[in-house]
Amino acid sequence: MPTCNMSDVITQGWICEPEDARHESWMSDAYWLRANERQGHRTLIWHSDGVDHIFDSMKFVKKKDMLRQLFYGDSAGNEAEIMGLSPRFNTIDPNLAQSAKCVLDARGVDSLTSAWIIGWGPRTLLMVTPDGLPPVHSGEIGLVVADFRFAVRIANVELTISRGDLENCLSRALLQLPILGGTNEPDKCRPVIYMNADLRKRLGKDEFRGKFVRMMPIANNEALVV
Numbered sequence: 001m002p003t004c005n006m007s008d009v010i011t012q013g014w015i016c017e018p019e020d021a022r023h024e025s026w027m028s029d030a031y032w033l034r035a036n037e038r039q040g041h042r043t044l045i046w047h048s049d050g051v052d053h054i055f056d057s058m059k060f061v062k063k064k065d066m067l068r069q070l071f072y073g074d075s076a077g078n079e080a081e082i083m084g085l086s087p088r089f090n091t092i093d094p095n096l097a098q099s100a101k102c103v104l105d106a107r108g109v110d111s112l113t114s115a116w117i118i119g120w121g122p123r124t125l126l127m128v129t130p131d132g133l134p135p136v137h138s139g140e141i142g143l144v145v146a147d148f149r150f151a152v153r154i155a156n157v158e159l160t161i162s163r164g165d166l167e168n169c170l171s172r173a174l175l176q177l178p179i180l181g182g183t184n185e186p187d188k189c190r191p192v193i194y195m196n197a198d199l200r201k202r203l204g205k206d207e208f209r210g211k212f213v214r215m216m217p218i219a220n221n222e223a224l225v226v
Helices: 006-012 063-072 098-102 163-176 197-203
Strands: 032-034 040-047 050-057 059-061 103-105 112-120 125-129 139-145 151-158 190-195 211-215
Touching: 040 139, 050 139, 059 063, 098 103, 098 151, 103 163, 112 125, 112 163, 112 197, 151 163, 163 197, 190 197, 197 211
Parallel strands: 032 125, 103 151, 190 211
Antiparallel strands: 040 050, 059 139, 112 151, 112 190, 125 139
């Protein structure tokens, strides 16, 4: 089995090559960077009206709680948590959040979960730590969403969704994911599909349209996203 090279993380950002990452944990999917401030990472977002300063804080997270916080951490409600994915992509109403354009509604009503496509990269979504290395066990981490367009959430997915409907949702989500810089170069963006074991069984394969499908502990009882 391939072994990821931890020594390359600080300079390269990636633990290992894309084809090797699927044999490792989710940490090998992500791009890792040394935080540019002691308490977190500040990102400058340029737009027509000027510059926004976005600050993503780092928090000490126990290993057993890391994946929950990655998807469900909410620093607005609990200062001890990082800001995870779901609170950032929590509505399909574009009047409520700009990120709503990245939330697709699977139109389920009961026993709901989500599937995600995350395009990890140095200018898209990345993880930060004090030294740029992913923690071996527990440690300080933060999630930085430098470009929200590279995270697509398929929300309101019923556990009983058919394989065909699930594949249609995934196809729509992949079409929505931008192509960074007009290329698919893996050093710029590495898209990975995440879903729980129940959806993975429905899909019946560990790759979809050339993108690796990783099983993650995403809840089966999510609230309806509206």
